[in-house]
Amino acid sequence: MKVTWKLPDGGEKTAQVENGTSMMQAAVDNNVPGIIGECGGTLSCATCHVYVDDAWADQTGGADDFEDAMLDVAEAERRATSRLSCQIEADDALDGLVLIVPQP
Numbered sequence: 001m002k003v004t005w006k007l008p009d010g011g012e013k014t015a016q017v018e019n020g021t022s023m024m025q026a027a028v029d030n031n032v033p034g035i036i037g038e039c040g041g042t043l044s045c046a047t048c049h050v051y052v053d054d055a056w057a058d059q060t061g062g063a064d065d066f067e068d069a070m071l072d073v074a075e076a077e078r079r080a081t082s083r084l085s086c087q088i089e090a091d092d093a094l095d096g097l098v099l100i101v102p103q104p
Contacts, residue, residue, distance in 0.1 A: 001095040005032045005050075008103045017090040023099060024048035024086035034101040041086035043067060046074035048085040053098035057081050060088050060097070076102030 003026060004014040017026040027035035027048065036047035043066055052060050063071060063083060071082050085099060 001090050001092055001097070003090070003094070003097045003099065005035070006053075006098065006100045007033060008101055019090050019092065021090045022086045023050070023088040023090065023097075024084070026090065027085060027099075032101065034104060035085060037086060039086075043070055043084065043086065046070050046084060049074040049076055049102055050083055050085045051079055051100040051102060052081040052083050052088075053100060054081060056094070056097050059094060063087070074102075076104065 001017055002014060003017050004012055005027060006012055013030060013032050015026060015030040022041050024037040024041055028037045038047040039045040067084050067087050070084060071078055
C-alpha cells in the first residue's frame with residue numbers, strides 16, 4: 001500500500017509499505033522526520049504520534065483505551081484524529097493513507 005506523511009514544513013514523504021507493517025515502523029524505515037518510535041511500538045511512549053487525515057479517520061478507526069491514555073502524554077497538541085502510528089497497520093484497504101506529522 002502507499003502512505004503519505006505530510007510534514008510540518010509543508011513537505012511530503014510517500015512510500016510503499018508492505019501489509020502488516022505498522023505506520024510507525026514504515027515512518028522510521030523511510031526516515032520520516034518527527035516520527036521516532038522510541039519504544040518500538042510497545043505503547044509505552046507517544047513519539048510516533050500522528051494526525052490521521054480527515055478523509056481516512058473512519059478507515060483507521062479510533063484509539064483503544066490504552067492508546068487513548070498514551071495520547072494524553074503526546075508532546076504535540078492532541079486532536080480528534082490523533083493516533084499513535086504504531087497502532088495503525090498497513091493493509092490494502094488503507095492504500096493511499098495520509099498521515100500528518102505534528103509540529104514539534
